[in-house]
Amino acid sequence: MATTKTGEPLDRATLDTILRRRLFYTPSFEIYGGVSGLYDYGPPGCALQANLIDLWRKHFVLEEDMLEVDCTMLTPHEVLKTSGHVDKFSDFMCKDPKTGEIFRADHLVEEVLEARLKGDKEARGLEAGKVEETAEEIKGAEDKKKRKKKVKDIKVVKLSDEKVQEYEEILAKIDNYDGDQLGELILKHEIHNPVTGGPLNPPIAFNLMFGTSIGPSTNMPGFLRPETAQGQFLNFSKLLEFNNLRMPFASASIGKSFRNEISPRQGLLRVREFLMAEIEHFVDPENKAHPNFKDVEHIKLKFLPKDVQEQGKTELIEKTVGEAVQSGMVDNQTLGYFLARIALFLEKIGIDQNKIRFRQHMANEMAHYATDCWDAELQTSYGWIECVGCADRSAYDLTVHAKKTNTDLNVVETLAEPKRYEAWEAEIDKKKFGPKFKKDAKAVEEALLALDQTQLEKFAEELKAGSFKINVPSLGEVELTPELLTITKQQKIEHTRSYVPNVIEPSFGIGRILYALMEHSFWTRPEDALRGVLSFPPVVAPTKALIVPLSSNPVFNPLIAELMKKMRQAGISNRVDASSATIGKRYARNDELGTPFGVTVDFQSVKDNTVTLRDRDTMKQVRGTIDEVVGAIKNVVDGVETWDDIKGRLKVFEGQELEE
Numbered sequence: 001m002a003t004t005k006t007g008e009p010l011d012r013a014t015l016d017t018i019l020r021r022r023l024f025y026t027p028s029f030e031i032y033g034g035v036s037g038l039y040d041y042g043p044p045g046c047a048l049q050a051n052l053i054d055l056w057r058k059h060f061v062l063e064e065d066m067l068e069v070d071c072t073m074l075t076p077h078e079v080l081k082t083s084g085h086v087d088k089f090s091d092f093m094c095k096d097p098k099t100g101e102i103f104r105a106d107h108l109v110e111e112v113l114e115a116r117l118k119g120d121k122e123a124r125g126l127e128a129g130k131v132e133e134t135a136e137e138i139k140g141a142e143d144k145k146k147r148k149k150k151v152k153d154i155k156v157v158k159l160s161d162e163k164v165q166e167y168e169e170i171l172a173k174i175d176n177y178d179g180d181q182l183g184e185l186i187l188k189h190e191i192h193n194p195v196t197g198g199p200l201n202p203p204i205a206f207n208l209m210f211g212t213s214i215g216p217s218t219n220m221p222g223f224l225r226p227e228t229a230q231g232q233f234l235n236f237s238k239l240l241e242f243n244n245l246r247m248p249f250a251s252a253s254i255g256k257s258f259r260n261e262i263s264p265r266q267g268l269l270r271v272r273e274f275l276m277a278e279i280e281h282f283v284d285p286e287n288k289a290h291p292n293f294k295d296v297e298h299i300k301l302k303f304l305p306k307d308v309q310e311q312g313k314t315e316l317i318e319k320t321v322g323e324a325v326q327s328g329m330v331d332n333q334t335l336g337y338f339l340a341r342i343a344l345f346l347e348k349i350g351i352d353q354n355k356i357r358f359r360q361h362m363a364n365e366m367a368h369y370a371t372d373c374w375d376a377e378l379q380t381s382y383g384w385i386e387c388v389g390c391a392d393r394s395a396y397d398l399t400v401h402a403k404k405t406n407t408d409l410n411v412v413e414t415l416a417e418p419k420r421y422e423a424w425e426a427e428i429d430k431k432k433f434g435p436k437f438k439k440d441a442k443a444v445e446e447a448l449l450a451l452d453q454t455q456l457e458k459f460a461e462e463l464k465a466g467s468f469k470i471n472v473p474s475l476g477e478v479e480l481t482p483e484l485l486t487i488t489k490q491q492k493i494e495h496t497r498s499y500v501p502n503v504i505e506p507s508f509g510i511g512r513i514l515y516a517l518m519e520h521s522f523w524t525r526p527e528d529a530l531r532g533v534l535s536f537p538p539v540v541a542p543t544k545a546l547i548v549p550l551s552s553n554p555v556f557n558p559l560i561a562e563l564m565k566k567m568r569q570a571g572i573s574n575r576v577d578a579s580s581a582t583i584g585k586r587y588a589r590n591d592e593l594g595t596p597f598g599v600t601v602d603f604q605s606v607k608d609n610t611v612t613l614r615d616r617d618t619m620k621q622v623r624g625t626i627d628e629v630v631g632a633i634k635n636v637v638d639g640v641e642t643w644d645d646i647k648g649r650l651k652v653f654e655g656q657e658l659e660e
């Protein structure tokens with residue numbers, strides 16, 4: 001069960017109401033009935049996202065000297081065909097032939113089995129005389145009506161111990177099943193349309209990309225990109241040159257991606273248009289060490305490796321990143337380095353450290369391009385949710401694009417020591433070769449060039465004995481004799497080495513992180529369960545300070561103007577609430593917006609230019625001059641001081657603001 005930082009159960013319904021009431025986000029096109037999977041952000045949502053992105057840029061792009069690019073979302077069909085997305089970027093769906101309803105196959109299996117396990121838990125609880133949750137609660141706290149309708153399958157029925165174990169094992173590796181295996185599970189466990197109970201068609205693959213056509217004619221089909229990565233790969237050579245041919249280096253990109261999710265659910269967690277922040281770190285395949293690994297190797301993370309999941313288990317292993325790489329659990333230093341950097345970023349923005357785990361992809365689950373992949377998952381009231389994927393994409397993308405476009409995407413590196421070696425080489429006598437093969441001469445030459453060292457060595461022997469035969473694709477077998485060519489062993493010296501870089505890709509879904517952050521920051525005041533607070537760290541909070549005049553008396557106006565000006569000059573975002581609501585109500589409103597500080601102007605302020613400063617989380621106040629208070633807010637937002645430091649150096653204020 002998800003809990004808040006005070007240890008209370010997280011009341012998602014209250015949180016959702018606050019987020020919508022305060023316009024963090026809202027369904028798009030709502031007065032037209034809305035479109036599932038599409039959301040708009042309102043002012044606090046936008047500010048929170050902007051602050052998050054700002055920190056992301058500082059933490060990754062700036063600190064690690066990455067090369068940021070902004071590539072187009074419209075992408076030609078050919079690019080995504082080459083990358084494999086046209087053929088493989090799909091999820092499995094099942095259709096109810098009677099009602100036409102569509103279900104995402106893995107989510108359906110997951111939802112139904114989880115519901116059965118909950119029903120079993122309930123039945124066992126009843127049997128033991130202690131019911132932890134009522135059936136009504138199980139049926140769904142979140143979107144009550146919809147869930148109730150959808151999950152009729154929850155029945156308070158006790159399962160056999162073997163069934164419970166079997167279901168738990170399936171759930172532990174739910175991401176590892178392909179379409180056929182999901183089909184078998186659906187049949188074996190008699191999973192039907194949860195609403196009508198009707199049978200479903202076997203799962204079929206559904207491509208998640210939104211197709212379109214570029215230009216007025218239809219001869220350039222395209223897609224809205226499903227990830228920002230391809231644009232970065234296609235600019236690789238230019239970026240390498242920009243980087244003065246130095247390797248390794250990383251590019252980064254922040255932008256919208258689009259996926260036509262089969263059945264979007266869980267609010268911001270699964271949407272059809274979302275902001276991604278992606279890094280492509282290009283590295284030598286023979287040396288995936290990271291120069292700054294030393295800085296992070298001591299960091300402890302919680303891992304869920306693939307072998308544990310494949311045994312149907314979910315126990316986490318806590319290790320330092322150094323140990324994880326050394327033991328081979330995490331494939332290489334660069335991958336390990338980014339896992340640690342991801343954890344540090346999540347910590348910086350206020351994600352609860354106890355609600356982060358790194359889950360390794362199982363063999364079937366891995367994307368078509370990846371060789372090792374770890375997801376940073378965050379625990380929410382919806383369960384563990386992948387928020388950052390971190391994959392080693394090998395040389396896949398650059399290789400396929402280079403081949404398709406006939407472009408050299410290799411890195412050429414000067415060797416410290418020249419490499420000397422011997423190699424067999426075929427040299428043709430052009431004067432005789434041309435007249436003999438005429439228009440086919442090029443094809444024969446190409447077949448010769450394609451021979452490897454073992455073949456050349458063998459043919460050299462055969463040539464000495466008179467002739468040898470090679471297979472030319474357009475001609476069939478062709479006989480070659482000594483007057484046409486020689487095959488000899490040559491001394492070689494190489495000064496450079498050429499390779500296609502491998503790519504380590506951390507890929508952040510900003511909306512998912514934002515939602516998890518909202519859950520992790522949310523709690524209610526013990527004295528009033530309806531008083532919600534969003535304890536965002538000051539650095540990411542949408543607005544840093546609320547200016548509250550004690551009343552609408554115009555005598556406060558010059559002080560409010562002075563505060564606003566000084567805060568603006570210090571880069572502190574602020575709002576004034578001069579409404580007639582009581583101060584307590586105005587603070588409560590801002591607790592819901594996550595505003596860390598409240599500054600109150602009272603009649604004492606008019607006399608001596610001092611104001612009170614209230615801390616959102618503790619509700620404690622200090623009093624100081626306008627300059628002192630603005631300076632204190634700036635220091636806390638910049639991370640130079642904490643609230644405790646401020647409390648230690650400014651006068652603690654325990655009275656009431658001075659009324660007229």
Ligand SMILES: Nc1ncnc2c1ncn2[C@@H]1O[C@H](COP(=O)(O)OP(=O)(O)OP(=O)(O)O)[C@@H](O)[C@H]1O
Pocket residue numbers: 259261268269270271272274276386387388389507508509510511512513
């Ligand atoms: N439909 C979506 N809505 C919101 N964020 C998403 C969505 N799909 C992916 N993301 C985000 O983009 C990141 C990188 O995408 P990736 O392709 O690794 O996701 P994925 O494995 O397809 O996700 P899932 O398995 O949950 O569909 C994810 O970690 C997630 O944060």
